[in-house]
Amino acid sequence: MAEAGREIAALIEQVARLPGLGPRSARRLVLFLLKRRGQTMLPLAQALERVARGARDCAVCGNISGAEVCDICTDPRRATGEICVVADVADLWALERGGTFRGRYHVLGGLLSALDAVGPEELRLPALAARVADDGITEVILALDATVDGQTTAHYIAEALEGTGARVTSLAQGVPIGGELDYLDDGTITAALRARRALD
Amino acid sequence: MAEAGREIAALIEQVARLPGLGPRSARRLVLFLLKRRGQTMLPLAQALERVARGARDCAVCGNISGAEVCDICTDPRRATGEICVVADVADLWALERGGTFRGRYHVLGGLLSALDAVGPEELRLPALAARVADDGITEVILALDATVDGQTTAHYIAEALEGTGARVTSLAQGVPIGGELDYLDDGTITAALRARRALD
Structure with a gap:
């Protein structure tokens, strides 16, 4: 295990530094992957590498893209x-x-x-x-x-x-859909009141 | 983005299926990686692939290992x-x-x-x-x-x-280190009481 053990430990450290993960969840995640090396871990590694190599920032809008100019910027229907x-x-x-x-x-x-x-x-x-x-x-x-x-x-x-x-x-400011007035902060209520509109 | 967009969406789906992650955290995670394609995403992909290809189950004990027999099984000091x-x-x-x-x-x-x-x-x-x-x-x-x-x-x-x-x-059953009796379940207290030992 010497080599693999060190590499697994290094991988766990890398994963633990990702947002929303910590040492404990990183260990769980890596172990989950280690048990599915062929069907989950390798495809994930390859998808990550493909995207990491293929993605770039759109030269026009800054969106993440696979080409010099992104899909949205080149879409004639937009x-x-x-x-x-x-x-x-x-x-x-x-x-x-x-x-x-x-x-x-x-x-x-x-x-x-x-x-x-x-x-x-x-x-x-x-x-x-x-x-x-x-x-x-x-x-x-x-x-x-x-x-x-x-x-x-x-x-x-x-x-x-x-x-x-x-x-x-x-963007309009106001009460979010599904929002209950009782739980809204004063700023939102004030903004929604100021921007009130006639029912049509 | 057509190609990259589809690949990014597929990657997010793959990540969302991992334990402890969902669609929302997967999106956040992939976006975090997309912004650090060279310094974080690619090394992570390569570490995952290396471990996925190198790891195997130890033929003796079933531990995850980089060789036919794991580090612990071959360690003469154990x-x-x-x-x-x-x-x-x-x-x-x-x-x-x-x-x-x-x-x-x-x-x-x-x-x-x-x-x-x-x-x-x-x-x-x-x-x-x-x-x-x-x-x-x-x-x-x-x-x-x-x-x-x-x-x-x-x-x-x-x-x-x-x-x-x-x-x-x-393994012994009893009060965990740092455990407060008040918060322990009855089963643990009963087990700890049955297995009580003289102070030395």
Whole structure:
């Protein structure tokens, strides 16, 4: 076992450093895989390697892609005039799961943050301004977190795009579907009340 | 993204089927890896593949090993006369982390279970009897779960080894280190009381 023992221990350490896992769950996970070396562990290793080698950041929007330009950016059925700005690929995935938005995206790669010293040059903000100026964008939808950093970034973008002719909008704030008023924070209730609308 | 998108979706599905993970944590995990393709994802894929290809079950004890016979079975510093019987490699790892036991192991690969229809032939029980008969084993320590299946298996082994001359012992039952009496179940308290011993 000498060699395998060391390699297994190193693998457990690698797995334990992944988000949501610790030494205990990493041991359980690796042992689970070790018992299914042929049917689970090897295919997983190969899928990971294939994706690790094949994936890259889309040159246009920053989405994770298998080509120079991603699927969404090259899809002719998607509206070219609307860009939805998200902080992260995870947010893009969340919106795609929703399936309502049929425009294109722009992934910033984070949010402006005074605390974490993230300035505009750390994010894909210049690229956004260039896209809006060059590609005839009519609407930029900001789908950013309803946090201080998210709102700071939203204001920064709105200012940066002033005078480009593109309309800058933001996701509505209000009561989430299935949300019970009793459990909502005051900020959400206030925002939902301010943005109240007539029943149609 | 067409190709990569499908491959990423397939990878997330594979990861979501692992123990302790679900669709949500799998997505988070894969995205974490996708952002660290070179420094985390590829090394992890390669470590998984190396271990998947290199590991095998020790022909003597059933431990997971990188060779025909495992490290523990070939270690000359470990007592040859004592075998500790465990249900699973996870239990062997737990005992090795303890670091007290310096004999060898026998991994059953499960426990007898009427409910799950696991009989002696599904486990490495015949191999255990053969080892005890052939290798001059003086003590067989049963380190099995304190559950119905664990105790059924323990009794089965004790009977099967009757007449071989090997002493069959079992882990002590009692109050766990750090355990508070107030929180212990009645069974443990009763067992600890029955097995009480003089302070030395």
